[in-house]
Amino acid sequence: xxxxxxxxxxxxxxxxxxxEYMDLVVYAGTSRDYFIIHHDxxxxxxxxxxDVIIQGSLKAGWLGRVVTGPLGEQGVLxxxxxxxxxxxxxxxxxTARGVLRAREDGPGETVLSFDLWLENDEGAxxxxxxxxxxxxxxxAGS
Amino acid sequence: MTEDQxxxxxxxxxxxxxxxxxxxxxxKGDLLRFAESTGETNPIYVDEVAAxxxxxxxxxxxxxxxxxxxxxxxxxxxxDRPLPNSVDGGTVWTYHEPIRPGDRITARARLADLxxxxxxxxxxxxxxxxxxxxxxxxxxxxxxxxxxIYYP
Numbered sequence: 001x002x003x004x005x006x007x008x009x010x011x012x013x014x015x016x017x018x019x020e021y022m023d024l025v026v027y028a029g030t031s032r033d034y035f036i037i038h039h040d041x042x043x044x045x046x047x048x049x050x051d052v053i054i055q056g057s058l059k060a061g062w063l064g065r066v067v068t069g070p071l072g073e074q075g076v077l078x079x080x081x082x083x084x085x086x087x088x089x090x091x092x093x094x095t096a097r098g099v100l101r102a103r104e105d106g107p108g109e110t111v112l113s114f115d116l117w118l119e120n121d122e123g124a125x126x127x128x129x130x131x132x133x134x135x136x137x138x139x140a141g142s
Numbered sequence: 143m144t145e146d147q148x149x150x151x152x153x154x155x156x157x158x159x160x161x162x163x164x165x166x167x168x169x170k171g172d173l174l175r176f177a178e179s180t181g182e183t184n185p186i187y188v189d190e191v192a193a194x195x196x197x198x199x200x201x202x203x204x205x206x207x208x209x210x211x212x213x214x215x216x217x218x219x220x221x222d223r224p225l226p227n228s229v230d231g232g233t234v235w236t237y238h239e240p241i242r243p244g245d246r247i248t249a250r251a252r253l254a255d256l257x258x259x260x261x262x263x264x265x266x267x268x269x270x271x272x273x274x275x276x277x278x279x280x281x282x283x284x285x286x287x288x289x290x291i292y293y294p
Contacts, residue, residue, distance in 0.1 A: 023179075029175075030172075030179040031176065053229075058179075058180060060206050060209075060233060065182060068187070068204075072184060078237055083289075
């Protein structure tokens with residue numbers, strides 16, 4: 001995908017995900033977040049949650065991938081922000097999506113701002129976020 | 143102005159408080175395992191050979207990697223809250239310089255804000271912590287703003 005030719009309203013390729021319980025356990029280790037509601041089902045229910053809940057920052061990582069995957073080396077990520085609106089649990093499909101919200105073509109670079117969100121299998125947005133990407137201005141002949 | 147149910151004058155007085163600097167080393171294996179656990183596909187985060195040919199000249203940390211340090215930092219700002227449960231409200235990362243294996247990163251966390259709102263679990267306390275990270279050259283690398291939500 002050529003980021004330099006994106007227009008406001010264009011969608012990035014969506015990222016469909018099928019999170020499993022073990023993905024949360026692995027991420028608990030790599031993120032060093034051993035908070036019990038992410039890996040102990042009884043403890044999660046005692047905290048009035050439906051099941052162990054997917055780590056917010058793991059979902060943030062998925063939203064980031066919507067941008068960084070297709071971006072490759074075309075530019076650099078300047079900012080990534082997420083707000084967690086709802087819980088997600090293992091064995092329920094989610095999809096990470098992104099749309100170009102704004103584009104600013106400056107003399108030295110083009111700055112792209114994206115709206116990002118994670119959608120559950122009922123269409124609810126459980127994470128909303130944004131990303132800012134800078135693309136270097138194209139030089140003649142490239 | 144709504145009456146605060148959870149925020150005591152003592153808690154409010156701590157807004158602006160900053161932790162002593164906390165330094166940690168960036169290890170390549172940690173970067174790779176973290177990026178793999180979020181499913182990153184961009185080679186600059188997961189493929190050293192390809193990353194070496196990139197503009198960065200080598201692997202760099204995935205965008206959310208510093209979340210791995212937040213647990214330590216947040217502990218330094220532990221408030222005496224009467225609320226047993228919590229969820230993560232969100233984070234905004236602003237990137238200044240890439241983080242590379244071998245970097246020594248120094249973090250300073252600051253209690254940026256405390257406020258209350260009614261929500262799904264009743265009256266909830268929101269705690270905003272801003273963490274500034276810099277590398278061994280004194281360059282800011284990332285600014286991270288975390289919102290924690292606490293409820294009865």
